[in-house]
Amino acid sequence: MDIKEPEKLFxxxxxxxxxxxxxEDYAIRAIxxxxxxxxAVHQYKTFTKDExxxxxxxxxxxxxYCLDFKLKFHKLKNNIKIKKRKSQEFGEDAEINALSDSELEYLDKMLSDSNKSFSYYAxxxxxxxxxxxxxxxxxLIGIYNNNEFQYMKKDIINYFKNISSVVVLELIKLLKDSSITNDQRKIQIMAVTLLGDMGTDAQQAIPVLVNALIANSDISIKATHSLIKLGGDAVSSVIKIYEEKLNSVANLPL
Structure with missing residues (x-):
């Protein structure tokens, strides 16, 4: 469905x-x-020098704040000294040092190993x-939805949230992939569920989930549940699509 971009800045x-x-806070400040x-433009009011x-x-x-603050914070947060201290204080997993070419080669092979434990570790x-x-x-989506690995769900979510922007983009790409086979369709459905479980970290995926909701396919119900989990952030997007649906029905010839 084609969604027109708004014309007015507001x-x-x-x-x-x-x-x-x-x-929400940034939106209020921008408005x-x-x-x-x-x-100044429409009421022709003037401001003092101080104003x-x-x-x-x-x-x-x-x-x-918009362009520089998040980048600087991300850089500071990922400082190896801070991360090492944090892991020591809270008992978190040790950081992964730079992997050698040989280690990468073996880890890559482990990913496709029939033993899911090797695959999960890699x-x-x-x-x-x-x-x-x-x-x-x-x-990891497959492992996340494997009943044998139920106790790992929380860990996988936490790992995903640590690099949520990258993971969410990959999940969105997976959902938009039109070349997915029937066998891979299950992975798409699992991806929809996982986006809902990631909560506010998955806000960027709301438009894709809304499109999945209106697709009227086997993925629609899962998309509905995920949008419900995303809470108030999804409400306006769902209502906007629903309004367009009502308008399209109203404009149908009698």
Whole structure:
């Protein structure tokens, strides 16, 4: 279904918030800044030098937060000294050092081993090293949904959340893949369930889940459950699609 982009800046900000690109607080700040622009342009109001400087300072702060803050925080958070200290304090798994070519070769072979324990170990080890993500995500989805590995579900979710932006993109790519065979269809259904279990970390996948919901296929019910798990973040997107459905029905010739 073709979803038209909003023309007005206010609605574009709302769309970015609804689709998970910005949070509620950032949306409120952006709308507040827009209101100052509206006053100047449409009401022809003037601002004092101090007011103009305050608006300019706020604009710079908003842009810096959007473009620079998250990158700097990610870099600081992933500092090896901090991560090592954190793992020692909270009893977390030890970090994976740089893997040699030989180790990577064997881990790659383990991924396709019939023994799921080998496959799981290789997948998690590569995930923690942020290597071969595209290849290991489907494997971990399968393990996540394997009844024999129920006790590992929480760990897999936590590992996925550590690099949620990468994993969610791979899950979205998997759901959009039109070349999926019937045998691989089960993996897509599992991916939909996993996105719901990832909670707020999967906000970016809401539009894809909404499209899956309206597909009226074996994946629709799973997509519905996942959207329910994502809570209020998904409400506006689902309502928007439903409004379009009602409008299309109303416009049908009698």
């Amino acid at each position: 609605h574009k900000i709302q769309r970015m918030r609804d689709d998970g690109w910005i949070d 507040t800044l827009k209101q100052f622009g509206d006053i 103009a400087q305050d608006i300019l300072d706020f604009t710079y702060a908003l842009v810096e 997948a998690i080890t590569l995930l923690k090293a942020n290597i071969k993500i595209e290849k290991i995500v489907p494997i």
